Amino acid sequence: MLNLGGPNNLDEVGPFLLRLFADREIIQLPAQRWLGPLIARRRTPKVQENYRAIGGSSPLLHWTTLQAEGMVRWLDQRSPATAPHRAYVAFRYASPFSADALRQMQADGVRRAVAFTQYPQFSCATTGSSLNELWRAVRQSGLEDAFTWSVLDRWPTHPGFIEAMAQSVEYALQQIPAAEREQTLLLFSAHALPLKLINRGDPYPHEIAASMHAVVQRLGTRNPFLLCYQSDVGPVRWLGPSIEQAIPRIAAQGQRSVVVVPIAFTSDHIETLGEIDLEYAELAHKVGIRHFVRAPALNDAPTFQQALAQIVCDHLQREEPYSTQYRLRCPGCTNPQCRSIVNPVAAKVAPSVGL
Secondary structure (H helix, E strand, O other): OEEOOOOOOHHHHHHHHHHHHHOOOOOOOOOHHHHHHHHHHHHHHHHHHHHHHOOOOOOHHHHHHHHHHHHHHHHHHHOHHHOOOOOOOEEOOOOOEHHHHHHHHHHOOOOEEEEEEOOOOOOHHHHHHHHHHHHHHHHHOOOOOOOEEEEEOOOOOOHHHHHHHHHHHHHHHOOOOHHHHOOOEEEEEEEOOEHHHHHHOOOHHHHHHHHHHHHHHHHOOOOOEEEEEEOOOOOOOEOOOEHHHHHHHHHHOOOOEEEEEEOOOOOOOHHHHHHHHHHHHHHHHHOOOOEEEEOOOOOOOHHHHHHHHHHHHHHHHHOOOOOOOOOOOOOOOOOOOOOOOOOEOOOOOOOOOOO
């Protein structure tokens, strides 16, 4: 289960940021070997304060572990032919890293493996970077032949995921007074990306939009909705509009009730607990928004655990090494490692049909 990860305590914030700003697959800076560490060091005290405000650590490993446990229970029931199943967490910038997961998989005697991104929508900066790191770790560990792999690289409109998100939005709407509920703005929020990645052809924006429209369609409400982005850092241009810029503007237009929907985040972490719940909520109240509610992260919701299990079950039944889109590199891609896979499982061959 691939994800960004987060510091497990305040002392890990600095190393976490150093890894993040060293990763050219997400942020490309001039003189990055010098500028990246400089930005990381300067941001560390502020980011430590942000983590201190939410309890001193990231809850991402906690929630991912619970999601994994629930997914495996449901998956064993739905796909007994491939059982027993085991789940391993591989974070990009914090422990447990890909190498940690691979060592445990080898010790447990695993032979068939699925690299399952926990980012529903594909981006080269998130799923792509995590997969590239996974394949590097496989080669560096000498485990090229230890496992046969397939990749679950995206699931932005999977019915189970959309249902879980819609239930979360419905819960949040119930926190709005009935008289204002139908006029409440659904403010979908996703992590921003550098514009350089988008202009290169990254599919992230349209996959985010696909998820948003699928949730709105499932809700069947007449609420207005808007897509914004958050968490831009560093001296590069980022995808917008930013939620921080949007909140004062929608308030000036007369909007008084908002439900924020973290469409790209399936677990609580600093972006939901810190940015949305604290920073953006404070901003919203300052500019006159009376009701500012966040749709709960999916965390260990049974509906979402079942969705994860169904996503894997469907993938295993298809017997495909990756999705149709996985091998399509961005038109402006310059990274030869992108969209690779180590020791892929043999694809299912469709039987010939005589007509």
